[in-house]
Amino acid sequence: HGSTAVIAPDGELDAGRLQQLADGVAGELLEKGVRRGGLIGVYADRSTAAIAAILGIQKAGCAYVPIDPSYPVERNRFVLRDAEIHHLVVGEECAMEPLLEGLSTVVVGRSSGESKEIPAVEIGPAWPAYVIYTSGSTGEPKGVVVSHSNLRHSTAARSAFYPEAPGRFLLLSSISFDSSVAGIFWTLATGGTLVLPDAADLQDPAVLAQIIIDQEV
Numbered sequence: 513h514g515s516t517a518v519i520a521p522d523g524e525l526d527a528g529r530l531q532q533l534a535d536g537v538a539g540e541l542l543e544k545g546v547r548r549g550g551l552i553g554v555y556a557d558r559s560t561a562a563i564a565a566i567l568g569i570q571k572a573g574c575a576y577v578p579i580d581p582s583y584p585v586e587r588n589r590f591v592l593r594d595a596e597i598h599h600l601v602v603g604e605e606c607a608m609e610p611l612l613e614g615l616s617t618v619v620v621g622r623s624s625g626e627s628k629e630i631p632a633v634e635i636g637p638a639w640p641a642y643v644i645y646t647s648g649s650t651g652e653p654k655g656v657v658v659s660h661s662n663l664r665h666s667t668a669a670r671s672a673f674y675p676e677a678p679g680r681f682l683l684l685s686s687i688s689f690d691s692s693v694a695g696i697f698w699t700l701a702t703g704g705t706l707v708l709p710d711a712a713d714l715q716d717p718a719v720l721a722q723i724i725i726d727q728e729v
Contacts, residue, residue, distance in 0.1 A: 517700060519727060520708040522559045522605075522621075527703075530564055533620055537568025537601055539630045540618045544599060548573035549639045551595050554687065555579045555588075555612065556603030558708045561620045562687055565601035566642075566696065568620070573633035575640035577655070580688040581606050582711060587653065591645050595655055637661035644690050656690075663697060670698045677702035682729045684714060 517527040525533070546552065552569045554576050556562035562578075569576040577595050579588050588611060591597070600612060604621030641663040645653040671677065681699040683706055685692045699706050707727050713719040723729070 515703060516705045518560050518563050518706045518708070520558060520560045520563075520706075521710040522557075522561070525560045525564070530560070530567070533560075533564035534567035534571055535630050537565055537618055537620050538571035538633075541569065541572040541574065541599065541601075542630060542633075544616055544618075546572060546574055546599055548633065548635075550574045550599075551577050551597060551640070551643055553577045553579050553592065553595070553597040553600035553615075554602075555581060555600050555606050555609075556620075556687075557581055557605055558683075558686075558711055559603050559605070561603035563696065563700075563706060563708075564620050565603075566687070567700075568618075569601060570635075570641065571630065571633065573635050573639070575642050575657070576601075577643045577645075578686070578688040578692075580686045581609070582686070583688065585611060587648070590653065591655070594645075594653075595643060635660055637664070642693070644688065644693075658693075663693065666694070667697045667701055670694065671702065678704045680705045680707055680727055680729045682707050682709065682720070682724060682727075684709070684720075 515527050517530045518525045552574045554565045566576050599616045601618045607619045637660050640657045641660045643655045643657050645655050678699050681695045683695045709723055
């Protein structure tokens with residue numbers, strides 16, 4: 513349908529266009545021969561591309577591993593090595609970064625073309641939905657694997673506990689931080705709108721308050 517699904521610094525996507533971009537990502541990954549249940553990196557700024565990448569990876573039957581471009585390069589290199597990432601979905605703004613050399617990439621952005629029709633991919637409840645790495649403050653970061661069953665129960669529990677679904681959700685955390693999962697899937701699964709502020713505005717309470725007013729969060 514045509515309701516707004518994502519509002520980000522790089523623009524807005526309605527639900528139909530978000531699904532179209534996600535299908536495009538899934539189609540390219542499947543053409544590259546990714547294996548079901550495999551780990552695919554997401555390397556994108558706070559953008560519509562990041563959300564489309566997450567959904568597209570899961571539509572391909574894979575699990576997403578978020579890698580934040582604002583994080584230290586050495587940490588990101590560690591995650592790529594440790595998770596044995598061979599394929600990455602990247603935002604247009606990040607496509608030329610040296611970190612990505614030698615890796616297979618799918619570039620997604622607002623200028624991405626029409627999506628291809630993709631085959632339905634069966635996904636088991638025990639299969640990984642995503643892997644998020646800990647901060648590493650007590651040693652090396654560790655990847656925590658979360659299954660589709662876990663994600664489904666977590667999302668359903670929010671819908672059961674809160675009397676209203678989120679009409680608009682202000683996503684403050686990085687997609688590399690686990691709390692982002694609550695906002696992304698709960699909001700989109702119930703037909704709400706994800707609002708992603710610019711990274712520069714995250715530490716400015718006055719700007720965030722204005723965003724809340726303007727976007728009716």
